[in-house]
Amino acid sequence: MPPGLEADYFDGRSARAIRVSLRVENGMLRIVGDALDLSVPVASIDWPERRSRGVRMAHLKGGGSLHCSSGVAWDAWARDQGLGDSLVVRAQQSWRLAVGAIAALIAVCAAFYLWGVPVAARVIVRLVPPGVDARVGEIVLDTLRDQEIVAPSAIEWEQQERIRTAFAAAVGRTWPPGDRPALHLRFYESALGANALALPGGTIIVTDDMVRLLADREDVMLGVLAHEIGHVRERHSMRALVQVSLLGAVAGLAYGDYSAVLAGVPAVLGQMAYSRDFERRADDESIRLLRANGISPEVMAMLFQRLQAESHRRAKEAKHFDLGIALASHPADEERMRRFQAAAHEGSMAR
Amino acid sequence: MEEIQAVPQTGTSHALELRFTGSGNEYFRIWIVNLLLTIITLGLYYPWARVRRLRYFHGNTLVGGHALDFHGEPKKMLRGFLLAGALVLLYSFAGRISPLAGGVAFLAVASFVPALLWAALRFRLANTSWRGMRMRFAGTIGGAYRALAAAVVPIALLVGLGWLSGSPTDDPDQPPRTALAIAAPLVVLLALSLAPLMFWLFKRYQHGNLALGEERSRLGLGPGPFFALSFKVAGVFVLASLALNIGPALAVGLEDVRGRTWVLLLLVFGYLIVLAISGAYATSRLQNLLWSNTASARIRFRSALEALPYIRLAITNAVLVILTLGFYWPYAATATAKMRLEAVTVQLDVSPDELATEWRRDDDAAGDAAGDLFGIDIGF
Numbered sequence: 001m002p003p004g005l006e007a008d009y010f011d012g013r014s015a016r017a018i019r020v021s022l023r024v025e026n027g028m029l030r031i032v033g034d035a036l037d038l039s040v041p042v043a044s045i046d047w048p049e050r051r052s053r054g055v056r057m058a059h060l061k062g063g064g065s066l067h068c069s070s071g072v073a074w075d076a077w078a079r080d081q082g083l084g085d086s087l088v089v090r091a092q093q094s095w096r097l098a099v100g101a102i103a104a105l106i107a108v109c110a111a112f113y114l115w116g117v118p119v120a121a122r123v124i125v126r127l128v129p130p131g132v133d134a135r136v137g138e139i140v141l142d143t144l145r146d147q148e149i150v151a152p153s154a155i156e157w158e159q160q161e162r163i164r165t166a167f168a169a170a171v172g173r174t175w176p177p178g179d180r181p182a183l184h185l186r187f188y189e190s191a192l193g194a195n196a197l198a199l200p201g202g203t204i205i206v207t208d209d210m211v212r213l214l215a216d217r218e219d220v221m222l223g224v225l226a227h228e229i230g231h232v233r234e235r236h237s238m239r240a241l242v243q244v245s246l247l248g249a250v251a252g253l254a255y256g257d258y259s260a261v262l263a264g265v266p267a268v269l270g271q272m273a274y275s276r277d278f279e280r281r282a283d284d285e286s287i288r289l290l291r292a293n294g295i296s297p298e299v300m301a302m303l304f305q306r307l308q309a310e311s312h313r314r315a316k317e318a319k320h321f322d323l324g325i326a327l328a329s330h331p332a333d334e335e336r337m338r339r340f341q342a343a344a345h346e347g348s349m350a351r
Numbered sequence: 352m353e354e355i356q357a358v359p360q361t362g363t364s365h366a367l368e369l370r371f372t373g374s375g376n377e378y379f380r381i382w383i384v385n386l387l388l389t390i391i392t393l394g395l396y397y398p399w400a401r402v403r404r405l406r407y408f409h410g411n412t413l414v415g416g417h418a419l420d421f422h423g424e425p426k427k428m429l430r431g432f433l434l435a436g437a438l439v440l441l442y443s444f445a446g447r448i449s450p451l452a453g454g455v456a457f458l459a460v461a462s463f464v465p466a467l468l469w470a471a472l473r474f475r476l477a478n479t480s481w482r483g484m485r486m487r488f489a490g491t492i493g494g495a496y497r498a499l500a501a502a503v504v505p506i507a508l509l510v511g512l513g514w515l516s517g518s519p520t521d522d523p524d525q526p527p528r529t530a531l532a533i534a535a536p537l538v539v540l541l542a543l544s545l546a547p548l549m550f551w552l553f554k555r556y557q558h559g560n561l562a563l564g565e566e567r568s569r570l571g572l573g574p575g576p577f578f579a580l581s582f583k584v585a586g587v588f589v590l591a592s593l594a595l596n597i598g599p600a601l602a603v604g605l606e607d608v609r610g611r612t613w614v615l616l617l618l619v620f621g622y623l624i625v626l627a628i629s630g631a632y633a634t635s636r637l638q639n640l641l642w643s644n645t646a647s648a649r650i651r652f653r654s655a656l657e658a659l660p661y662i663r664l665a666i667t668n669a670v671l672v673i674l675t676l677g678f679y680w681p682y683a684a685t686a687t688a689k690m691r692l693e694a695v696t697v698q699l700d701v702s703p704d705e706l707a708t709e710w711r712r713d714d715d716a717a718g719d720a721a722g723d724l725f726g727i728d729i730g731f
C-alpha cells in the first residue's frame with residue numbers, strides 16, 4: 001500500500017495541529033494520526049480547489065479541517081485518489097480556457113448591451129403604470145422650475161395657440177383617432193437655448209428660443225414637435241431611466257467593490273449610445289408626420305443649419321462651455337440630417 | 352507542516368509576520384471565469400464567485416506561516432444576497448415613485464442597517480479561521496444600534512434641510528427662504544463635521560469586538576485622531592485637485608477647454624487620479640491608526656503601511672484599470688492586498704504554540720449558527 005499524504009488535522013476546538021496521513025478507501029477518507037483514526041465519506045468533505053501555489057485546506061463536517069502546506073503534493077495525491085477537478089477549476093487554471101472566458105464574456109456583454117438592456121427596459125417600462133410617468137414628469141418639471149432652468153414664456157398667447165392648433169391638425173392627419181397621442185404643449189423661456197424636450201408622461205416643452213428660431217417656418221416646427229411626440233409615444237425617457245439603472249447595477253457588480261466612480265462610467269457612456277437610437281426612432285415619427293402632411297422631410301435640414309449657426313453664435317458670446325455639444329451632438333447632427341434627406345428622396349421616388 | 356515562523360523577541364513577546372502569496376495572474380483567471388458565470392446566471396452565481404474570491408484571499412494570507420481560511424457556504428449566502436438585493440430594489444423603486452415613498456423606504460432600510468451590519472460582521476468572522484480555530488465577532492445587536500444611533504443626527508439634519516428647501520412657499524420673498532439660504536451651508540458643514548465622530552463610533556464597535564478563543568480586542572483610541580485625519584485627507588484632496596485638475600484647467604483657460612473633448616476627458620481622468628491619491632492616503636493612514644491601536648489582553652497589532660508607496664500603487668492601479676477597461680482589476684486587487692497585509696505584524700505576549708493549546712472554542716456555537724442563519728456578507 002502506498003504511503004498516504006502527510007497533512008495537519010485540526011479538530012476545530014483547539015488550535016493544536018495533529019500530524020496525520022490521508023488515504024482514500026472505498027469512497028471513505030481515512031485520517032490516521034497520533035491517537036486518531038477517522039473515516040469520513042469523501043462526498044461529505046468540502047475539498048479545496050487546485051491552484052498554482054499556496055496551502056490546501058479541506059473542511060470536514062462538524063468543524064474539523066485538514067491543512068497541507070504543500071499544494072503540489074496535495075494536488076498529486078488528489079489526482080492519484082481519483083478526486084477530479086470541476087470544469088470551473090480547470091478553467092481557472094488554464095490560460096487557454098481563461099482567454100475563452102474573456103471572449104465569451106465580451107460576447108455576452110455585447111449582446112447584453114446591444115439587445116438585452118433595451119429589451120429589458122422596454123419590458124420593465126411596460127410593467128410600470130403610465131401614472132408613474134406623469135408623476136416623474138411633474139417632478140422633472142418642478143426641478144427645472146426650481147433650478148430656474150425654465151421660466152414663464154414671453155411668447156404671445158396667440159402665437160402659442162397658433163402652433164398648438166397647427167400641430168393638433170397635423171397629428172390628426174398622421175395617426176388614426178385611437179392611436180393619437182395626447183398633446184400637452186408648454187412654452188418656456190429657458191437657458192437651454194433653442195430646444196424641445198419630451199418629459200415622461202407626455203408633456204412637451206418648447207423653449208422660446210426655438211419658437212423664435214422657427215418663427216417663419218411652421219413646417220419645420222411641426223417636424224420638431226413630431227420628433228418629441230415620437231419620444232412620448234415610445235416612453236423614451238422612462239426607458240432611459242431604466243437603462244441607466246440596469247447598466248449601473250451590472251457595472252457595479254463587476255467593478256463596484258473596486259471603485260464606484262469607475263462603475264458609473266459604462267452607464268454614462270452606454271446611455272449616450274442608446275439615446276442616439278432613441279433620436280433615430282423619434283426622427284422616424286417626425287418623418288411620418290411630415291409626409292402625412294405633404295411636407296418634404298428635407299425641410300428639417302433648415303433646423304440643423306439654424307441650430308448650428310445659433311450654437312456658434314452662443315459659443316462666441318457665452319462664457320460657459322457646453323459639454324453636450326462638445327461631446328456628442330455634432331457628428332450625430334450630420335447623421336440625422338442625412339436621414340431626413342434620404343427620407344425625402346425615398347418619398348419622392350415612391351410618389 | 353512548517354514550524355511557526357515566530358521571531359522570538361525580548362522577554363516573551365513574539366512577532367508573527369503577515370505574508371500574502373496570491374498572484375495576479377492566477378486571480379485574473381479565477382476572476383474572469385467567475386465573472387462570466389455570474390453574468391450568464393444573471394447574478395445567481397455571485398455567492399459562489401464571492402466564496403472563491405474570499406477563499407483565495409484568505410488562503411493566501413499567512414499569519415505566522417499559517418493560512419487563514421474561509422468557511423462560508425454559497426447556498427446560505429445566496430439567501431442573504433437575495434434579501435439584500437430585494438431591499439436595494441425596493442428602495443430604489445420607492446424613490447422613483449414619490450419622494451414620500453422614498454422617504455418611508457429610506458427610514459425602513461435605515462432602521463435595518465445596524466442589524467445587517469451586525470449580521471455581516473458576525474458572519475464574516477464566524478466563518479474565518481486560523482489554525483483550525485474560528486474567529487468570532489463578540490458585538491451585540493444592541494451595540495450595533497448604539498454605535499450607529501448618533502448617525503441619526505446628521506441624517507435628520509440633511510433630510511430636514513432637503514424637506515424644507517423642497518417644500519413650496521407661496522411667497523418667494525418670505526424671510527424663511529433667506530434664513531434657509533444662510534442656514535443650509537452651516538447645516539451641511541455641521542453634518543459633515545460630525546462624520547469623523549460617527550466613523551469612530553462604528554470602528555470602536557467593529558474593532559472592539561473581534562474575538563479569537565479567550566482573546567477579545569479593544570480599540571484604544573478616542574475620536575480625536577479621526578478628526579485630525581479627516582482634515583489631512585481633505586488637505587490632500589485639495590492639493591491633488593489643485594495640481595491635477597484646477598491648475599491645468601486654469602492654465603489651459605476655460606475658453607479653450609470648451610469644445611475640445613480630449614481636454615475634458617483628460618480633466619475627468621485627472622479627477623479619477625485625484626480620487627485615487629486621496630483615497631489611498633486615507634486608507635493607508637486609517638489602516639495604521641486602526642490596527643496599531645487594536646489589541647486584546649495578549650495580542651497586539653502593528654500596521655506600518657507607508658503612504659507614499661501605497662499612493663504610487665493606487666495611481667498605477669487606477670491608470671491601468673482605466674486603460675485596460677477594467678481587466679487589470681485582479682492584478683490591482685492582489686497587489687493592493689499584498690501591500691496592505693504585509694505592512695501588518697501581530698505581536699503575541701506568549702508563544703504561539705502555547706496560546707494555541709489553551710484556545711478552546713466555545714461549545715455553545717451560537718455565533719456560528721446566527722451567522723449561518725443570516726448568511727449576509729458585506730465587504731468591509
Ligand SMILES: [Zn+2]
Binds near residue numbers: 227228231278279282
Ligand atoms: Zn430627441
